Amino acid sequence: MKITPLDIRKQEFKKSFKGYEKNEVDIFLEMMAKEMENLVRENKRMNEQLRELDLKIEDYKRMEKTLQDTLTSAQKTTDEIRRNARKEADMIVKKARIQASEIVEDAAAQVRDLMNQIAALRNQRDGFMAQLRGFLASQLKMLDEMEKIKAYEVGGEREKKEAPLKSRKSDKKVGDLFRD
Numbered sequence: 001m002k003i004t005p006l007d008i009r010k011q012e013f014k015k016s017f018k019g020y021e022k023n024e025v026d027i028f029l030e031m032m033a034k035e036m037e038n039l040v041r042e043n044k045r046m047n048e049q050l051r052e053l054d055l056k057i058e059d060y061k062r063m064e065k066t067l068q069d070t071l072t073s074a075q076k077t078t079d080e081i082r083r084n085a086r087k088e089a090d091m092i093v094k095k096a097r098i099q100a101s102e103i104v105e106d107a108a109a110q111v112r113d114l115m116n117q118i119a120a121l122r123n124q125r126d127g128f129m130a131q132l133r134g135f136l137a138s139q140l141k142m143l144d145e146m147e148k149i150k151a152y153e154v155g156g157e158r159e160k161k162e163a164p165l166k167s168r169k170s171d172k173k174v175g176d177l178f179r180d
Helices: 005-010 022-154 156-171 174-179
Strands: none
């Protein structure tokens, strides 16, 4: 049974012949009622404070869970970003290697083409030079023939003068023909 301060104040006792003094009992009951009121007030205040603290604890627990979830999410996001960055870096390196390989292959092909062109140009030059030598040789031959014909036409003296010239001209090189 729960006793309240009001119960203490309203409590009536039977009167007996040798009972307690009523005034002292009333004073004691009043003191008990006041003490009980103080205890009840204190108990209510503490219960209210306990409720507030419980609410704060719940708030802190929710915040802690939110923070943990956020940290977990941030860690997962960071890990995902790192994985993606590594993949991207690997792809960039792979692409760069492929491009470098293609550039090297293209450069090698260009070098081969240039070497082939140089060889073709050398062959062409050598062919032109051979043709020019042949042409110049045939022209020299023709000049020699013309001089022989001229010598027969002019006669004896001229032939004697030109004989040393003929030997000199036939000793000349192809480049010397244009210097006379």
